[in-house]
Amino acid sequence: MRKTLLICLSTAALTLPPPLAAAADTAPADTAPAAHAPADHADTADHAYYADAEGKTGESLKTALHEIISTDVTRLSYSQVWDALMATDQDPSDPGSVVLLYTGESRGADQHGGNVGDWNREHVWPQSHGDFGTSAGPGTDVHHLRPTDVQVNSLRGNKDFDDGGSPVSRAPGNYTDGDSWEARNEDKGDIARMIFYMAVRYEGNDGFADLELDNDTSNGGTPYMGRLDTLLAWHAQDPPSAFEERRNELIFEDYQGNRNPFIDHPEWAEDIWG
Ligand SMILES: [Ca+2]
Ligand SMILES: [Ca+2]
Ligand SMILES: [Ca+2]
Structure with a gap:
């Protein structure tokens, strides 16, 4: 299994609006962020994985x-x-x-x-x-x-x-x-x-x-x-x-x-x- 959803780390701040989270979910694998992705991508992925736990x-x-x-x-x-x-x-x-x-x-x-x-x-x-x-x-x-x-x-x-x-x-x-x-x-x-x-x-x-x-x-x-x-x-x-x-x-x-x-x-x- 290789998932395209990548998450980076404890700096995730959950500051991005939902539309960006949805965009990241549909990104093709070959353009997915690298393991050390920029913080905005990481926050987006984190937002998606943990959405049901927020608040x-x-x-x-x-x-x-x-x-x-x-x-x-x-x-x-x-x-x-x-x-x-x-x-x-x-x-x-x-x-x-x-x-x-x-x-x-x-x-x-x-x-x-x-x-x-x-x-x-x-x-x-x-x-x-x-x-x-x-x-x-x-x-x-x-x-x-x-x-x-x-x-x-x-x-x-x-x-x-x-x-x-x-x-x-x-x-x-x-x-x-x-x-x-x-x-x-x-x-x-x-x-x-x-x-x-x-x-x-x-x-x-x-x-x-x-x-x-x-x-x-x-x-x-x-x-x-x-x-x-x-x-x-x-x-x-x-x-x-x-x-x-x-x-x-x-x-x-x-x-x-x-x-x-x-x-x-x-x-x-x-x-x-x-
Ligand atoms: Ca003891
Ligand atoms: Ca340690
Ligand atoms: Ca238990």
């Missing part, structure tokens, strides 16, 4: 966003996730490598698997929190899957996210204790936005659990993730980066056909959960 807050915003990001979505198989991650998490300075969550290391794209030194597929929203496994659905949704070092992935396990704990020697800047994981500063906002996306995308109407946020750090086998207050703080302190915006764009254009609204509109997290 809403709280539960009605969450409901509108759920509909938007759950319509015409492609669900990947778990094996397709490998190829997707090689593209979405490609190292900008080394196309043959991917950037690992939690450590920021660059590792050969082909060096994936289950052995020490490999990278594998981290479920930022753990499979056990909702028991969704790796059949096509939440367990294969690339919006919350990231390459990680095999051993660091294992250390994080299925812990909720929160501040505090002892340093993780294999992953400098990360901390953990018995019931939570604190990611390094560069990854804090990314993680929060991935968790926010999952809570809105999965509402229990598609054969999988309704994933939701709470303020606990002992959610274990329930379909909840915490701590909400910490994640809101992480989201504010680490705003969307170019890397994150690029991967959101690629997932939308080339893999799943849907977007993470909290990368495009960071203010919506507070509108729903603040």
Whole structure:
């Protein structure tokens, strides 16, 4: 799938009148704006994708966003996730490598698997929190899957996210204790936005659990993730980066056909959960 609707980024201001939005919708593919389109084109596309969410807050915003990001979505198989991650998490300075969550290391794209030194597929929203496994659905949704070092992935396990704990020697800047994981500063906002996306995308109407946020750090086998207050703080302190915006764009254009609204509109997290 290759969609012509392109959206650029958190600067979208929704200032254009509707006639321009309609014009962009009918633009032929070969004249569609490039990925780094001028702001006016980007705003127009953003206006179209999120039109049904405009002006809403709280539960009605969450409901509108759920509909938007759950319509015409492609669900990947778990094996397709490998190829997707090689593209979405490609190292900008080394196309043959991917950037690992939690450590920021660059590792050969082909060096994936289950052995020490490999990278594998981290479920930022753990499979056990909702028991969704790796059949096509939440367990294969690339919006919350990231390459990680095999051993660091294992250390994080299925812990909720929160501040505090002892340093993780294999992953400098990360901390953990018995019931939570604190990611390094560069990854804090990314993680929060991935968790926010999952809570809105999965509402229990598609054969999988309704994933939701709470303020606990002992959610274990329930379909909840915490701590909400910490994640809101992480989201504010680490705003969307170019890397994150690029991967959101690629997932939308080339893999799943849907977007993470909290990368495009960071203010919506507070509108729903603040
Ligand atoms: Ca803790
Ligand atoms: Ca970040
Ligand atoms: Ca939900």
